[in-house]
Structure formats: C-alpha cells, structure tokens
C-alpha cells in the first residue's frame with residue numbers, strides 16, 4: 001500500500017486534496033479506501049496534464065438530480081456547497097406513537113472546491129463524514145478530508161431550519177431561515193442506518209433571512225432515519241446523519 005504515501009504527498013501539493021490517515025490506523029474504513037482510490041485517480045490525471053490546480057469555480061458545479069427531481073429555478077446562482085454532519089432529533093409521545101421530527105443540529109464544512117472540481121468525491125466524502133464522530137474541537141476542520149467549518153445548522157422552531165454562516169472562516173452569507181418546499185426519496189445507493197435514510201430536500205428562504213440566499217438543497221443524505229415506532233424509545237433522541245447542502249442566491 002505504498003501508493004497511499006505517494007498520493008498523500010501529491011494530494012497536498014498538486015491537487016490541494018486532503019492526505020489520508022496513516023494506513024493501518026484503526027481509522028481506516030472501506031468508505032475511506034473508496035474515497036482515496038478516487039483521489040488517487042485524480043492525482044494520476046493531474047500528473048498527466050501537468051498538475052492543473054483546482055479552479056473552485058462554482059459555475060461549473062452541478063446539483064445531483066434526485067430520484068424525483070427537485071424543482072430548481074433558472075435564476076438561482078450557486079454560492080456555497082457544504083458537507084453537513086450532525087443529528088436529526090425526534091420525540092416520542094408514548095410507546096404506540098410514531099417518532100416525530102424535532103429539528104436537527106449539525107456542523108457544515110466548506111466543500112465548494114470539491115463540488116466544482118471533483119464532484120465524484122463529494123458523496124464519498126459525505127459517507128466518510130457519516131461514519132466518523134465530529135471533531136472534539138467545535139472549530140476544527142473535518143478530518144480526514146480537512147474541510148473548514150462554514151455553517152452551523154439548527155432549528156429556530158419546529159418548521160424553520162436555520163443555516164448560520166457564523167464560523168471564523170465562513171463565507172459572508174448571513175443567516176438563512178428556511179422552510180421546506182419539496183422533497184424526494186434518496187437514491188437506492190444511499191448509505192442507510194438500520195431504519196433507512198432521510199430524504200433529499202428543497203428548502204426556500206423565509207422573509208426573516210439575513211443575506212441573499214434564496215434556496216438550499218439537502219442531497220447525498222446518509223442515515224438520519226428514526227425507528228418506525230416509538231416502542232422502547234425515550235421521549236427524545238438523536239439519530240446521526242450526514243448530507244451535502246447546496247446554497248443558492
């Protein structure tokens with residue numbers, strides 16, 4: 001597995017891509033191997049064409065198409081792409097009820113350059129994010145892909161997801177108060193927990209939004225689904241998830 005060392009160096013210098021954790025460490029997983037195989041392919045391509053650096057040009061990035069395509073306006077302009085990692089929260093009224101969605105809390109990491117230049121790595125990076133805990137330091141980049149914190153996601157009330165670009169290195173995109181406009185089931189290839197996977201979403205900005213973001217898409221979801229019933233569940237609980245979020249103005 002010597003090539004991991006080779007591309008670790010190349011990834012950092014030629015491609016501005018992250019280096020993998022040292023091979024043989026307990027952190028190594030099949031999702032990570034899949035991710036770094038694709039990184040390696042890109043590095044080989046880069047060597048063949050002289051190490052062209054990534055452009056990070058978001059006008060070239062294309063939103064993945066949902067199984068039931070989500071509406072998108074021609075007027076939307078892509079501003080930011082982030083990988084989100086956190087929990088979906090649920091409540092249970094009693095043992096015979098079904099779990100009710102009760103918001104979410106997540107940290108988002110800047111994946112704009114991946115979306116623009118290496119879109120095939122985006123979903124794979126999300127699956128790695130899903131299988132690992134968040135860094136202990138709330139401001140630390142997301143290992144092992146080294147993406148910077150860009151957004152905090154939470155709910156201000158039961159139907160209002162909020163995206164706050166308030167981290168030290170956040171792009172200046174304000175604070176988005178959104179509402180659900182449409183959804184689609186995730187593709188069959190999505191990474192599921194024992195209960196499935198949360199849907200892809202189309203969210204639009206409410207009038208209370210600070211800044212110019214008009215729409216947010218949640219795609220490439222992994223996990224996040226609650227059990228089908230509240231049997232043996234506590235009154236409130238969290239389910240781990242990851243997803244990619246696309247922000248348009």
Ligand SMILES: *[C@@H]1O[C@H](CO)[C@@H](O)[C@H](O)[C@H]1NC(C)=O
Nearest residue numbers: 056079080110111112113171
């Ligand atoms: C972070 O996001 C901004 C746009 O929102 C982008 O210009 C920049 O290239 C991104 N950085 C990375 C490393 O993706």
Ligand SMILES: *[C@@H]1O[C@H](CO)[C@@H](O)[C@H](O)[C@H]1NC(C)=O
Nearest residue numbers: 092093094095096097098100
């Ligand atoms: C359980 O909770 C559901 C939803 O709140 C309610 O409709 C139902 O009446 C409750 N059942 C019992 C046995 O309390």
Ligand SMILES: *[C@@H]1O[C@H](CO)[C@@H](O)[C@H](O)[C@H]1NC(C)=O
Nearest residue numbers: 087089102103104105155238
């Ligand atoms: C969701 O769960 C997280 C983690 O326990 C908690 O910090 C947060 O306050 C919860 N959010 C809501 C809306 O319940």
Ligand SMILES: *[C@@H]1O[C@H](CO)[C@@H](O)[C@H](O)[C@H]1NC(C)=O
Nearest residue numbers: 156157158159160177206208
């Ligand atoms: C939730 O917050 C939004 C925007 O801040 C507001 O428009 C909406 O009426 C609120 N809904 C409830 C049920 O309080």
Ligand SMILES: *[C@@H]1O[C@H](CO)[C@@H](O)[C@H](O)[C@H]1NC(C)=O
Nearest residue numbers: 068069070071180181182183
């Ligand atoms: C969701 O989008 C579909 C088309 O993809 C459309 O038929 C449906 O009416 C939309 N639902 C809502 C709530 O806007």
